[in-house]
Amino acid sequence: MKIEYADRIHTLPQYIFAEIEQLKIIKKKQGVDLIPLGIGDPDLETPVVILDELIKQVKVQPNQNYPSSMGEAEFREAVQKWYEVRFNLNFNSETEITGLIGGKEGIANIARAFINPKDIVLVPTPGYPVYENGATKLCDGSPYLMPLNEENDFLPDFETIDTKILRKAKMMYLNYPNNPTGAIAPQSFLKKAVDYAEDYEFFIVYDNPYSEFTYDEYIAPSLLQINRDHVEINSASKMFNCTGFRCAWAVGNERIINGIRKVKSQIDSGCPIFIQKAIIRGLNEYKSNKKPEIVKRSIQIYQERRDVLVDGLNQIGWKTKKPKATFYIWTRLPKNELNSMEFVKKLINVGVIITPGVGFGQYGEGYVRFALTQPIDRIKEAIERINNLLN
Ligand SMILES: Cc1ncc(COP(=O)(O)O)c(C=O)c1O
Structure with missing residues (x-):
């Protein structure tokens, strides 16, 4: 039997996230304590x-x-x-x-x-x-x-x-x-x-x-x-x-x-x-253009995380700016790091999972994305591990 994909399927890019997923599984099996800051999936509960x-x-x-x-x-x-x-x-x-x-x-x-x-x-x-x-x-x-x-x-x-x-x-x-x-x-x-x-x-x-x-x-x-x-x-x-x-x-x-x-x-x-x-x-919780309590509560948590992560990265010499919105921190690769996927692989070795910029298209190369989906103590731990790796 001949089973052939439609031509359009071949136009889709290699799914680099699958490669990262694979590496994560290997590291987990090796007993590495993982800090997932890759996928944009909230860790906070629904109100x-x-x-x-x-x-x-x-x-x-x-x-x-x-x-x-x-x-x-x-x-x-x-x-x-x-x-x-x-x-x-x-x-x-x-x-x-x-x-x-x-x-x-x-x-x-x-x-x-x-x-x-x-x-x-x-x-x-x-x-x-x-x-x-x-x-x-x-x-x-x-x-x-x-x-x-x-x-x-x-x-x-x-x-x-x-x-x-x-x-x-x-x-x-x-x-x-x-x-x-x-x-x-x-x-x-x-x-x-x-x-x-x-x-x-x-x-x-x-x-x-x-x-x-x-x-x-x-x-x-x-x-x-x-x-x-x-x-x-x-x-x-x-x-x-x-x-x-x-x-x-x-x-x-x-x-x-x-x-x-x-x-x-x-x-x-x-x-x-x-x-x-x-x-x-x-x-129905919305009564005006201001955020209702149920939304405000989680945004405050993400804002604290944003501040801890960005301030922490700057303190270890990785220049990063604070975004005004979203729970993503998009930052240029640290000095001397040429390729976002290679850098992400290095971080996976120390248990920190982030997303290579190239996953968002070729113009994302040179950057990485952190998602603020872990509590503050885990974010601090991630910064410490990155510091050990870079410095
Ligand atoms: C820019 C953007 N658009 C759309 C979506 C899809 O959101 P959902 O399908 O969960 O509504 C996402 C999810 O990460 C996103 O980042």
């Missing part, structure tokens, strides 16, 4: 009010039935209300909002609705790998990589993109607060992005799952506050520390929402109703 609601709702029989792939009406109404209190924007929950099974699903499925073979998609790099691979390449589209350089505050420089490319582009992914760089986008940049989209007739998929993950009084905006012609994806995953029970939403332009819904109706049967109901409970 109790959400967990209690989840347990209550899962026991109700109708909540165990098939959900609607576009989200229950009650869920879409809660998202509508959240946009109103959080961003002062009003959307129609019937036509301008859809539920998703996680932001990742929405990012990938939107391309199925809008990308024809060879269509150009503008993709930031380093970036969340799904924009380039799971979305664009798996739809036979053509990713155009927009470098995010530190000298430009990790914002793409639209002026450097050939106008022929811009004219052919159909869609652009943007993500601020940004994974992996932790960068935020000023209003002036968002305005510029929207102007380019209008001039060259493409739409923006604004991936905003870290909108609540901000420090030092910074409040992240919605792109839709600048212009409602685009689409924004947000997710409960990081907002409520619940990456495992998948729930997200897309809001914006009716035609784009309708495209996502059409694709989803042929592929999935939606986020479980009891999860949607639990997330409604969390969203």
Whole structure:
């Protein structure tokens, strides 16, 4: 029997995370005490009010039935209300909002609705790998990589993109607060992005799952506050520390929402109703654009961790900046270290797991990413081990 992969499968990159996973298993077997700061998966618990609601709702029989792939009406109404209190924007929950099974699903499925073979998609790099691979390449589209350089505050420089490319582009992914760089986008940049989209007739998929993950009084905006012609994806995953029970939403332009819904109706049967109901409970905690207690509590913990990690790295001579958002620390490799994967392997030998920048695309080379997913004493221990290795 001949079993051949479709050509598009060969366009996907080698999954370097699998190699790191393998090394981790070996080290664990050798009895090395591992400090995982690699994957962006919160170690903090989902707020109790959400967990209690989840347990209550899962026991109700109708909540165990098939959900609607576009989200229950009650869920879409809660998202509508959240946009109103959080961003002062009003959307129609019937036509301008859809539920998703996680932001990742929405990012990938939107391309199925809008990308024809060879269509150009503008993709930031380093970036969340799904924009380039799971979305664009798996739809036979053509990713155009927009470098995010530190000298430009990790914002793409639209002026450097050939106008022929811009004219052919159909869609652009943007993500601020940004994974992996932790960068935020000023209003002036968002305005510029929207102007380019209008001039060259493409739409923006604004991936905003870290909108609540901000420090030092910074409040992240919605792109839709600048212009409602685009689409924004947000997710409960990081907002409520619940990456495992998948729930997200897309809001914006009716035609784009309708495209996502059409694709989803042929592929999935939606986020479980009891999860949607639990997330409604969390969203209802918002009374203004300020974070409610349930979110504030975990952000304070991450902020303390950020300070301990960044101050600690600087003290051992590894120059690193504090991000204003996200639970990621993106930093250039220490002096004399040439390759992010080789450096990460060295750290695994001493039990510290971080992510090589190259895992976020070729423009991520030269950097590594720490995720703040361990308590302070473990972060301090990691710094000590790194110090022993470097100095
Ligand atoms: C930038 C970005 N977008 C989207 C996601 C997906 O989030 P989820 O599918 O859990 O909603 C992540 C997760 O790490 C992310 O970092």
